[in-house]
Amino acid sequence: MGRRRRSGQRAGYGVIREVEGIPMAQPASANSAPAGTRLDRRKARTRQALIGAAIGLIAEGRGERASIQEITEAADIGFGSFYNHFDSKEQLFRTASEEALERWGQMIDRACAGLDDPAEVFATSLRISGRLGWTHPDLAGFITGAGLDLLAVPRGLAPRALRDIKSGQAAGRFAAPHPEVALSAVAGGLLGLLRVHQDDPEVIDETAVDQLAEAILRMLGVSTQDAKRIATRPLPQLEAW
Amino acid sequence: MGRRRRSGQRAGYGVIREVEGIPMAQPASANSAPAGTRLDRRKARTRQALIGAAIGLIAEGRGERASIQEITEAADIGFGSFYNHFDSKEQLFRTASEEALERWGQMIDRACAGLDDPAEVFATSLRISGRLGWTHPDLAGFITGAGLDLLAVPRGLAPRALRDIKSGQAAGRFAAPHPEVALSAVAGGLLGLLRVHQDDPEVIDETAVDQLAEAILRMLGVSTQDAKRIATRPLPQLEAW
DNA sequence: ATTATCTATAGATCTATAGATAATGC
DNA sequence: ATTATCTATAGATCTATAGATAATGC
Numbered sequence: 041m042g043r044r045r046r047s048g049q050r051a052g053y054g055v056i057r058e059v060e061g062i063p064m065a066q067p068a069s070a071n072s073a074p075a076g077t078r079l080d081r082r083k084a085r086t087r088q089a090l091i092g093a094a095i096g097l098i099a100e101g102r103g104e105r106a107s108i109q110e111i112t113e114a115a116d117i118g119f120g121s122f123y124n125h126f127d128s129k130e131q132l133f134r135t136a137s138e139e140a141l142e143r144w145g146q147m148i149d150r151a152c153a154g155l156d157d158p159a160e161v162f163a164t165s166l167r168i169s170g171r172l173g174w175t176h177p178d179l180a181g182f183i184t185g186a187g188l189d190l191l192a193v194p195r196g197l198a199p200r201a202l203r204d205i206k207s208g209q210a211a212g213r214f215a216a217p218h219p220e221v222a223l224s225a226v227a228g229g230l231l232g233l234l235r236v237h238q239d240d241p242e243v244i245d246e247t248a249v250d251q252l253a254e255a256i257l258r259m260l261g262v263s264t265q266d267a268k269r270i271a272t273r274p275l276p277q278l279e280a281w
Numbered sequence: 282m283g284r285r286r287r288s289g290q291r292a293g294y295g296v297i298r299e300v301e302g303i304p305m306a307q308p309a310s311a312n313s314a315p316a317g318t319r320l321d322r323r324k325a326r327t328r329q330a331l332i333g334a335a336i337g338l339i340a341e342g343r344g345e346r347a348s349i350q351e352i353t354e355a356a357d358i359g360f361g362s363f364y365n366h367f368d369s370k371e372q373l374f375r376t377a378s379e380e381a382l383e384r385w386g387q388m389i390d391r392a393c394a395g396l397d398d399p400a401e402v403f404a405t406s407l408r409i410s411g412r413l414g415w416t417h418p419d420l421a422g423f424i425t426g427a428g429l430d431l432l433a434v435p436r437g438l439a440p441r442a443l444r445d446i447k448s449g450q451a452a453g454r455f456a457a458p459h460p461e462v463a464l465s466a467v468a469g470g471l472l473g474l475l476r477v478h479q480d481d482p483e484v485i486d487e488t489a490v491d492q493l494a495e496a497i498l499r500m501l502g503v504s505t506q507d508a509k510r511i512a513t514r515p516l517p518q519l520e521a522w
Numbered sequence: 523a524t525t526a527t528c529t530a531t532a533g534a535t536c537t538a539t540a541g542a543t544a545a546t547g548c
Numbered sequence: 549a550t551t552a553t554c555t556a557t558a559g560a561t562c563t564a565t566a567g568a569t570a571a572t573g574c
Contacts, residue, residue, distance in 0.1 A: 079525065079572055086527080105345070107562060118528035123564070188428045188472060217492040218485065221473040225497070228469015231429060232462040244459065251458045256466070259500035320546055320551065327553080348536060359554035364538070 087125045089115040094136035099181030141196020151276045158208035163253045163270045170249035173237035184234045215261030328366045330356035335377035340422030382437020392517045399449035404494045404511045411490035414478035425475045456502030
């Protein structure tokens with residue numbers, strides 16, 4: 041196993057399953073074929089098509105206003121199949137948000153694995169996510185479409201950022217306002233950045249992302265010099281998406 | 282004129298129309314009786330009932346998802362009357378947002394009339410609006426319900442805050458990130474504060490508002506000492522709502 | 523034989539309008 | 549006489565399900 045490619049799995053799109061014998065965490069939404077029978081894989085494909093359509097519709101700003109018919113058409117599946125997977129639009133949108141954001145959250149976890157200063161983990165996460173407009177426009181579009189509802193999703197970015205803010209406070213690294221209030225300001229800044237980039241790509245470059253990170257660090261109580269230093273450090277390499 | 286009350290205008294709810302001979306700006310949504318015939322006033326009442334219902338529904342988080350029937354029931358008017366005033370739900374919600382926010386924006390303008398430092402105008406506006414949960418819970422609920430859509434409303438809070446950020450930058454008072462990005466972060470912070478207060482009134486008091494203002498000033502590039510000074514100044518008195 | 527997907531449709535909304543009723547103007 | 553509001557309803561969705569069809573398991 042491992043090197044022998046399964047029939048039905050196309051070359052060039054394989055996902056790294058293990059590195060030197062150590063299994064990597066597999067996000068639930070990985071677009072590789074899941075284990076199980078061929079029927080299971082077909083069902084998973086349909087489910088993923090629905091989730092992808094939901095994410096695309098949120099990115100278009102038509103989020104919850106889309107009808108189930110529009111969703112299944114975008115997913116290119118039969119109308120009735122929707123109910124094999126989800127009980128309601130709300131459930132689909134919730135699931136889709138959680139999966140997309142959690143997948144990105146785990147990506148960030150891996151990118152920040154080498155860092156220990158909470159302020160640096162926080163800033164690095166923000167700087168990587170602020171670059172989504174360039175690196176992962178689809179995900180960026182989904183996030184701008186979701187807006188502050190992002191904060192209500194119990195997985196993905198918000199819980200991680202809140203964890204970092206709190207541990208930064210505990211470590212005396214931050215002297216922030218109320219953590220959830222600070223988190224909401226951070227989310228607002230990130231959303232603003234992604235939206236400006238979307239609407240007007242020329243007026244924003246990557247230094248604007250680092251300037252936002254620097255400003256947010258100052259907001260959280262980091263000194264001016266420290267904020268500048270942390271926000272201009274080299275960024276870790278991202279894995280393949 | 283001016284001192285003689287019109288018949289049909291109830292005592293105790295009069296709105297200050299002029300001060301020392303200088304006419305004050307009159308918000309379109311003032312709940313006093315508008316000029317014109319009695320028919321005009323009846324029409325205006327119906328319209329205001331629709332706007333009030335829309336604001337209430339947004340505050341309940343059911344915003345655009347409410348049906349026109351729900352709206353007219355909440356407004357306690359006949360279903361068909363809706364179309365005498367608005368072509369669509371979207372138009373009603375847009376109008377309602379603009380009127381409510383613009384009215385509040387003008388209130389803030391008057392409260393800040395004596396200030397000239399852009400940083401202080403900005404901080405005072407934020408500190409007053411951060412207290413909405415205590416002073417004007419209905420408006421606070423509307424704002425939390427609207428979320429970052431607030432930023433797309435062309436009147437009210439967002440344009441004023443953007444103006445202050447830009448003039449603060451022009452005056453060398455702020456060394457902020459991209460103005461619209463900064464604005465979005467400010468909005469996120471305000472929304473977070475109002476939401477935490479809504480969900481959990483005990484954990485937030487008015488010093489938390491001032492701490493947010495202080496943190497936001499630091500984000501905008503104001504020095505630590507200056508930020509503290511500005512965010513703890515006595516607040517101007519508000520007029521009656 | 524089993525399971526998932528697809529098509530077709532009943533029933534429940536929801537919107538927009540027509541026509542009746544009530545209030546106001548003159 | 550004019551104008552706004554109200555009630556009732558036609559037509560257009562939209563959701564949820566039943567039953568037929570297609571794919572897979574064994």
